[in-house]
Amino acid sequence: MKKTLTRAGAIGLAAATILTGLSFGPAAASAAAPDPSSTATRLAASSTISMTLAGGKAGAVGTQAPNAYGNSSKVYDTVALAEADARAVGATYTYDPINKVITMDKFPGLCLYGGFSTLYQLRCNANDAGQKWEFPRDGSMQVAGTDKKLTQETPDADGRLYLNSTGTPAKVRFAAARELFYADVVSVDLAARTAQISGTAVPGSTVIINDDQPADVDGDGNWSATVSGLTLGMNTTILEQYEDGTKTDDARVEIDLAVDPVDATVTFDPDVTKKAVLSGSAHPGATVVVEDATGTEIDRAPASPIDGTWSLEVTAPNLGGAYPVTIHQLIDHERNGDISQSIAYGAAVEVTRPVPDAAHDGGPLAMRGTGEPRAQLLVREQGHATVIGSGDVLVNGTWNLATSDLDARKHVLEVTQTGKGGNVTTSTITINPEAETFKPLTVETPESGSTVTTSRPVFTGHGQDGASVTIGYGATAIGTTTVVDGDWTITPTRGLGMGVSDLTVTQDAGGEVSTLTHTLTRVAAELPLAVTSHVDGQTYAEGMTTFRGTAPVGSTIRATNQWGTPMGTATATDGTWSFNRILGPTAAGYDLTFTATPPVGDPQTVSLKLNYAGALGFEVTSPVNDSTYTVGTTTFTGTAMPGTVVTATNQWSTPMGRATAGLAGTWAFDRYLGPTSAGYDIAFVAAKGTDTQRTALHLATAVVNVPVDVTSITDGATYRPGLNVLTGTGTPGATVEAVNATNGWNVPMGRATVKPDGTWALPERNWGPSNDYAVQVTQTNPDKTTSTTTVNVKAPVFAPLVLTSPAVGDTYDTGVAARFEGTATPFATVSIRSAKSDTTYRTVEADADGHWSFTRVWGPTHDYVLNIDQKARNGQSDSITGFAWNHSGN
The missing domain is CATH 2.60.40.10 (Immunoglobulins)
Structure with missing residues (x-):
């Protein structure tokens, strides 16, 4: 947490006293536990800094040695001599625990420096690591972030104290020191809007927090308090120290109730009829609110409690240009983090030809204008639904089309443009304004x-x-x-x-x-197979029942029960069917399967369960079918007739549980469910006497959204021109769509669904040969949240063919494979052939970095003249000709 002090330290004392013992104030309280080996003193000011040394000697800081050029330490034979010299200097030192510097009022602008082997006073420099000091718990004094300490060993000839990483540390003390008035943030409670703070002050004094909250300081100078009424973000808390009713110091501490900021991006679907999508991240569990320029709420969406992602569709304003919106988040109903976003819907449609009130003698009317690139256009008579012309706006923002025949009467034509995000704008033009108006049929x-x-x-x-x-x-x-x-x-x-x-x-x-x-x-109403007379799970009374429903026209419908017994047949002559059937009493009820076989196409089936009203039906009440589970113990519950034994097995024939229904007709058992990509298909059997009932349910593993990623090619890589398949990973069941976002074109490149194993592959597509691509891949998860990634891939850049090995003049040995290698254009074809007979000895392809190589046994004693050719994927080529490749004689 950031801490700000109104003064560098407390009041320095005039008296000069040298103490040879060890005395430090309490360690700072903070949100994180301090380093046990380096806890800075909270002592603010001192008349002198001294230390005990070996052999009964004493050292003092700030008593200048005669020839030390700024040396700030000296060794004395006795404490009395050190004390007298220190008093003569009459300086007060102040240690700043925030910046870790030691200053001396006798030498303004100078700081104590330990960058060399001894102490010096140099001009203060916040970036000088040698001016940073720490006071470890062993009572020593060391350069911050190092192991260099003032030691007790004998000083040099000039009487200077050594700074060493070895040796016995000197025991350092601030004489006549005063406790620093200070505070740290120990912890924060975002939900309660409170923070726990603690610090040091003069023992026995009182600390006043924000004018009205007192905190008592104990005999060791420690105090703590809970600050309430905080708001999200940074809070400045004012602290005042009172001694005997008199204010003697003040300070402030910054308390940050940090929340994740809200951010947003706008995406448009290539399908211009689909709404623009605002998405981004916010504080997990917050509510994201979108407002228009007037402050009217447009919509709101929940941020994921896991990663804070959110998205919502924006209804187009049906106006041209940018649509400004303001976005903020609500955290426990508190507004936070307003940001502005502009949704660029693009240009509204305009008609430039014909000009207003132009004359038209009849026939098709040629029209021109401007609009949003790739938008769709429709022309109608104003107030009429019949379309008399259509077209698209070109990528340069212009359009032209011709209407169907118009007569020479007055016409008011309305051009409607549907642009990206479903933004609809219109423009009207009147022709033949003076002519009689006649509305055609x-x-x-x-x-x-x-x-x-x-x-x-x-x-x-x-x-x-x-x-x-x-x-x-x-x-x-x-x-x-x-x-x-x-x-x-x-x-x-x-x-x-x-x-x-x-x-x-x-x-x-x-x-x-x-x-x-x-x-x-x-045509007859072409409806799928459905049973309209009964619903799944309903009860029936014994006796005659009529089954009715719909099916594709001409279908033959057959129904069977769980024992394979035919229950009835019918024909859907006009798309409807019915038959009658007597249903008898049975504890098991009826599991009916209806099959419709249409004249054309595949058969359709529908199943439903009918429970006998005279018996308590067997049922699994929890968990429900097709729900999800989390890894751990799940309780299965249900109903059945008292005394019914319920058993369950999964798709791998593993027993899952067993229970007996009690007098209340309920049963239950617990089962640990482990992780599995397939989920669980659990078959339940309820048996009582000779009656057996069955049911099944499917439990799927709760899906965790996985950010979309591209695995087949890396960002910045060179692609192989030709047919390519873009592959990657994502959330199982999510939809992945890719576009070429270069220059904002957003040209569709393919769509796929993420497989259960988390992988996806787009349809094969031709790339190149010379265009660079910004492939933007957007994943829409099953919960409608999205994630996006972009890989920028480059077309191969033609590079001259180079042979790096063998070198000119190299030879080959009989029976020994020789390696040819070099560089060329990425993915180019490199061929080595005879310059005399044109025989091709080897053809290889350069890799993505342009490297190529092969090995071959030559000879046995032939001398070759070789031509090496490359042909790049874009058709460019070059050659190395006349390379002499001779036998070595070995």
Whole structure:
């Protein structure tokens, strides 16, 4: 903890006294236990510093030797002589325990120095390690951080005391010293907002804390107190020392209730329709709150109690430019750590062509404008849902598109841009403003070409006010209405048949008739297999029961019980099915399996358990199926008829436990569950007499989030151009997505799911040959928290081919393998061939650092002329030609 004193020390005493014994104040109290070999004195000031030496002699600090050039120690034959000389100097020393320096008021600006073998006084320098002093518990005086101490051994000819790492330490004492008024932070309690502090003061005095909290000082000068009412972060506590009702000193101590700061980053999904994500870290267990510029809360998210990570999605403001937000954390409802973050949604959409109020003679309208790169664009008539044009903003922020045919009447066109983070902006443009406004006939829902599952879908659309709209189904009108405020709605008076229906929609606006064809396909509701008449675990009464449900159209449904007995069959002609079955009384109930076999596709199955209402059903109540467990002892509990024996085994046939249901119909047993990546599949059997009931549950190991990491290539490495598979590690079950974040492009590079063993691999992808990549990998954990890592990989840089061995003039021996090696472009192909016959002797590939090598037996006595070629992955090449490789004669 940081400590600040208002004065370097307490009041120095005028009297000069040399003491030869050992006396130090109490050691400092602090949050961490002090080093037992080096606990600094709390003595603040002294008239002299003296020490006892061997042979009855005495030493004194600050009595100048005649020829010592700043020497600050001297040896005397007797204590009396040392005392007289020290009194003549009349100086007061002060030891600063924070900076560990000793100053002397007789020599302002000078500090005691022990960097050599003797004591000196030098100009004070906070960076000079030789000016730092400590006073170990053995009563000695040593240079801080070293083993150099003032020793008792005989001094040199000039009478100077030695500083040595060997020898007997001299016993040092501050004469007429006064206790330093001081405090340390011993411990803090973040939840209670309190801190325990302790320190030293004049024995018998009183310490006042923050004006109103007293603390008594004992006879040894020690005191302690609990400071309450603290706030998160740094707190300055004021201390005052009173002696006999008079204030004699003051100090302050900084108490830090440290919390982890909140931080945040913004990420955008390549899919522009997905919201921006704010994520970061905060104090574990805190609540992170995001507010807009007005202080209105946007959203909040909990920080992980383990590592403090948090994330939340931000609803786009639907405005162009940066969206400023303020983020803070709540710790026990206390606000802390406000930071600002800007979410850059990018440019809003603008139309630059045509200009406002431009004329248009009819036909497609060419439009241009600006917007956010890679944003999606849709053009509609204002107030209408029908899309008459679409496109994307180019990477340079411009766009162009052509609408469908427009007539020469007035049109108000609305361009809608969906940019990153789902940020939607619009821009409108009017053409032919002076022309008559006529709203063309449109059908908005259901869309033409779509599929419906009902015979009478509700049709909606737009048209000219007052016009009559009719829908024709063949030669028959199935609905007519009038356009009101530009809108119309028709519910057909007769149903559509199965299959394709070509409908004719006609608008008659005072004799101006327009017609369009609207095609729909009606299909039976294609629903998966489901039992709608019963739910899993419900009870039944004996007698006739009707089973009903849904299934893919045309499926054959068969049901069997746990003994393999057929329970019923049906056909889902229109996507629904049913059959009747008499259910008899049984303590075991019925475990039913329904199988739907569709005309096309794989069979579907659904299982459910029915319990006989006349018997107490067997059940495992804790833990629940598909829950997680932590390593340790777990208690399994459940219900069954009294006297029922319950046994359990896991997937490896290991017994897990056994219990007998009591009179209350409950049972329980404990079992230690160890770590396993597969989790536990536990089968329970409940037996009473001839009745047997079974159930099973799965327990998964509680997943701990693992930060995503890339293992197939390291940051800063050179990649091999061509097909590459990016691999790494992460949280099992998490989703991993990679993008090329170079220059903010965020080009998708692949997506994968982390396997149960914690590894992942992206689909194979072509890299290079000459682009550098900033591969940003984002992992979304099953609990929706995220982690991100980035590896920057470099394309191979062409490097000239170099042969480092053998050297020019080297030869080979018969039957002895010779090693060729050198450097080239990383991953380049290096070939060695005959310069005469073009025969290739060896082809190798340079590694990621550009090194290549091979060994080969040559000869037996042939003299070679070799050409060595390299071909880099980007197509560049060079060669070493005419290398003479001759036989040595051996």
